[in-house]
Amino acid sequence: MSSQSCVTIHKEWDIVAARQMGREIAKQLGFGTVDQARITTAISELARNIYLYAGEGKVYFEVIESLDKKGITIVATDTGPGIKDLSLVMEDGYTTSGGLGAGLPGVRRLMDEFDIESETGKGTKIVTTKWVR
Ligand SMILES: Nc1ncnc2c1ncn2[C@@H]1O[C@H](COP(=O)(O)OP(=O)(O)OP(=O)(O)O)[C@@H](O)[C@H]1O
Ligand SMILES: [Mg+2]
Numbered sequence: 001m002s003s004q005s006c007v008t009i010h011k012e013w014d015i016v017a018a019r020q021m022g023r024e025i026a027k028q029l030g031f032g033t034v035d036q037a038r039i040t041t042a043i044s045e046l047a048r049n050i051y052l053y054a055g056e057g058k059v060y061f062e063v064i065e066s067l068d069k070k071g072i073t074i075v076a077t078d079t080g081p082g083i084k085d086l087s088l089v090m091e092d093g094y095t096t097s098g099g100l101g102a103g104l105p106g107v108r109r110l111m112d113e114f115d116i117e118s119e120t121g122k123g124t125k126i127v128t129t130k131w132v133r
Contacts, residue, residue, distance in 0.1 A: 004063075007047075009078075010056035015047040018059045022074065025061050029070055030132050038110040039072060039130055045103040046076035046126055052097060054080025054124065064129070071112075071131040079123040086116055 005025065007018040022043040026036045043059065050057035057078025064071045088094050090108065095101035104126075108114040111128040118124040 005061045007059045008056070009047050009050045009059060012051060015044060015051060018047045019043050022059075022061055022072070025063060026072055026130075029063065029065075029072060031072075031130070035130065035132075039074075042107040042110045042128060042130075043074055045107050046074065046128075049103055050076060050078045050080070054078035056080075057123075069131055071129050073127060073129045074111075076126045077123065082120040082122050082124055083116075083118040084120050086118060090116070 005021055007014060007021055009015065009018065019040045023036055023040045026039045031039065047059050050059070055078075057076065057080065060075040060077075062073040062075065064073060083089050089104055091101075092105045093101040104116070107126075107128060111130045113127075113129040115127045116124070117126075
């Protein structure tokens with residue numbers, strides 16, 4: 001079984017809405033409170049990047065429930081400026097905004113699977129999954 005939910009990000013408050021929706025889904029899937037916190041932190045970072053660098057975009061949640069595993073997939077997409085050098089942004093401390101540059105590497109550490117696609121002038125798509133264990 002698989003189902004999807006979506007939050008459009010265009011104002012700062014939408015980041016909070018995305019977090020809340022993600023936490024609710026994670027709780028229902030049976031994630032413990034520590035994993036719920038990891039998942040909501042990842043959602044915040046992805047939604048905040050959309051808000052800051054792309055202006056607007058979407059955060060989707062997909063529930064994966066098969067016979068042998070359960071998990072949550074977060075998909076963050078935007079049609080913003082895109083990212084020129086993907087290996088650079090995945091390094092700790094790389095930032096173009098005076099931030100900590102910890103967002104994307106942090107998301108990769110907090111989740112189990114992580115994939116980023118981006119094209120300059122076209123936008124960015126990040127797909128990341130955490131499995132219930
Ligand atoms: N959706 C996006 N569109 C365009 N550029 C992005 C996007 N997300 C991240 N970036 C670029 O990647 C860089 C690194 O992002 P990351 O979230 O790791 O750090 P940060 O946002 O700069 O700082 P922090 O998240 O620690 O406050 C950003 O500075 C920005 O240049
Ligand atoms: Mg960031």
